Amino acid sequence: MTEKNKNQTALGDVAARQLAIATRTVPQMGLISPRWLTHLMSWIPVESGVYRLNKVKDADNVEVDCSARDERELPHTFVDYIENPREYNLNAVNTVLDVHTRVSDLYSKPYNQITEQLRLTIETIKERQESELINNKEYGLLHSIASAQRIKTRTGAPTPDDMDELISKVWKEPGFFLLHPLTIAAFGRECTRRGVPPPTVSLFGSQFITWRGIPLIPSDKVPVEKGKSKIILMRTGESRQGVVGLYQPGLPGEQSPGLSVRFMGINDKAIASYLVSLYCSLAVLVDDAIAVLEDVEVGKYHEYK
Numbered sequence: 001m002t003e004k005n006k007n008q009t010a011l012g013d014v015a016a017r018q019l020a021i022a023t024r025t026v027p028q029m030g031l032i033s034p035r036w037l038t039h040l041m042s043w044i045p046v047e048s049g050v051y052r053l054n055k056v057k058d059a060d061n062v063e064v065d066c067s068a069r070d071e072r073e074l075p076h077t078f079v080d081y082i083e084n085p086r087e088y089n090l091n092a093v094n095t096v097l098d099v100h101t102r103v104s105d106l107y108s109k110p111y112n113q114i115t116e117q118l119r120l121t122i123e124t125i126k127e128r129q130e131s132e133l134i135n136n137k138e139y140g141l142l143h144s145i146a147s148a149q150r151i152k153t154r155t156g157a158p159t160p161d162d163m164d165e166l167i168s169k170v171w172k173e174p175g176f177f178l179l180h181p182l183t184i185a186a187f188g189r190e191c192t193r194r195g196v197p198p199p200t201v202s203l204f205g206s207q208f209i210t211w212r213g214i215p216l217i218p219s220d221k222v223p224v225e226k227g228k229s230k231i232i233l234m235r236t237g238e239s240r241q242g243v244v245g246l247y248q249p250g251l252p253g254e255q256s257p258g259l260s261v262r263f264m265g266i267n268d269k270a271i272a273s274y275l276v277s278l279y280c281s282l283a284v285l286v287d288d289a290i291a292v293l294e295d296v297e298v299g300k301y302h303e304y305k
Contacts, residue, residue, distance in 0.1 A: 027116055032123050035130045036217045038245070039204060040176055042237040043257060045249040046281075051088040053283055054081055088139060090248055090279040093128050097121050097274045101266060118261060118274065125259070125278050131221040133245070133282050134178075134232075141178070141232055141243070142223075142292065144284045149291040156297035158187040158231060160196060163211045169291035170233045173240050176215050178232040180222040182298040184209065187216070187231075193302050224298060231293040242289045248279040 044051070056062075056079055063075040097117055104113045134141050149169050153162050167174055179187075188209065191198050198209045198216075208215040214233070222229060235242040247258030254260050258280050264273040284290055 024110060026111055027120060029120055029123060031127055033127065033130075033220060034204075034206070035126060035219075036204070037130050037133060037178060037219055037221075038126070040217065040236065041133075041245040041282075042242065043245040043247055044238060045257075046090060046246045047249065049090045049248055049279070051090075051246050051281065051283055052085050053088065053285065054085045055286075056080070057082050088246060088281045088283050090246060090281050091132065091136070091139070093125050093132065093278045093280075095121060095125065095276050096264065097276055098271050099274070101270045101272055104272070114272075114274075118276070121276050122255070122259065122261075125276060127221075129278055129280055130219065133280070134219065134221045135223065136282075139282050141234070141282065141284075141290065142230065144282070145232075145290055145292050146287040149287060151291070151293055152295045153293060153297070156295070157190050157300040158183060158293065158296045159190045160194065160211065162293055162296075163187070163231075166231065166233045166291055166293045167212060167214070170235060170288060172288065173235045173242075174214050174233055175235040175237075175242065176217045176233075177211070178217050178219055178222060178234070179296075180220060180224050180229045180298070181218040182224055183222070183229045183231060183296055184216050184218055186296070186298045186300060187211075189300070189302060193304070227297060227299045229296045229298055231296055232290065233292075234290040238285065240289075241286045243282065243284050246281040246283060251277070251279070 058080065061077075062079055063077040065072075065075050067074070099114050099117050107113055132140060135143075137143050151162075151165055151169065153159070163177070166177075188198070198211050200207045201210050201213075201215055202208075203215060208217065210216065222232070236244065238244050249257065251258070251260035253262040259278045260276075262275045262277075264275050266272045
C-alpha cells in the first residue's frame with residue numbers, strides 16, 4: 001500500500017466515481033439564439049418557388065368624387081398595374097451532414113447521435129436563415145429599404161426623438177423594432193438620462209422593453225461596425241401590406257415549414273449522409289412597411305449625478 005492509502009480511512013471520490021453514473025446533457029451550442037424575427041414574421045407559402053409582387057403603377061390617377069346633391073357626371077377611372085412586377089425566388093441554405101455508422105451504432109445511448117447531430121445542424125441553419133433575412137444583399141431587410149425610409153440619428157446615440165421619427169416613417173400599424181442587444185442597451189441609457197424608462201411587455205414568455213407601445217426585439221444578426229449599428233422598424237403581414245416571409249411548403253422530408261432533411265445513403269467508408277435544406281426569402285410589399293435609423297452609436301455613456 002502507498003503512504004496515501006495507509007492514511008485513508010474511507011473510499012475516496014476518484015475510485016467511487018467509477019461506479020457512479022454521470023448525468024449527461026445533450027450537446028450545448030452558444031451560437032443558438034431565440035431568433036425572435038422568424039417568430040414575429042408573417043410567413044406565406046410559395047408553391048412554385050416564385051413570389052410575384054404586383055403593384056399599382058400610379059395610385060394618384062385613380063379618380064373618385066364625393067357626390068353632391070346634383071346631377072353632375074361622375075368621374076371614370078381605372079387602376080393600372082406595373083407591367084413588369086418584381087419576382088422573388090426562394091433561396092436555399094444547405095449543408096450535408098456526415099455521421100459514421102460505427103459512431104451512431106455504438107454511441108447512441110442515452111442520446112441518439114444522429115438526432116443530436118441533426119438538431120445542432122438545423123439550429124445552425126436557422127441561425128444563418130435569420131442572418132440572411134436581415135443582411136442578404138438580394139432580399140434582406142437592410143437592402144430592401146427605400147431611400148426615403150432611411151434616417152440618421154441626431155446626436156449619434158439612439159434617443160427617444162430618433163425613435164419617434166422612425167415611427168413617423170412606419171406609422172401605419174407598426175409591428176416591432178429590430179435591433180442589436182447593444183443598441184437596446186444604448187437606447188435604455190438615453191431613456192434613463194431623460195427620466196423616461198421604457199415599459200416592458202411579455203411576448204413568448206419573455207420580457208421586452210417597448211417604446212410607444214412597440215416592442216424592441218433583439219437580434220445579434222443586426223450588424224455592429226466600428227461602434228455603430230442600425231434600428232429597423234417594420235410592420236408585417238400581407239393583409240397590412242407589410243413585410244412577409246416566403247417559404248416552400250410540402251418538401252420531401254419536411255421537418256418544419258421550408259426545412260427538409262433527406263437521407264442520401266451510406267458510402268463505402270460506412271459514412272451516412274443527410275441533406276439538410278431550408279428554403280426562404282422575404283418581400284417588402286410597399287415602401288412604408290419598413291424604415292431604418294442609421295449611424296446609431298452603441299458605446300455612448302453618461303455620468304449620472
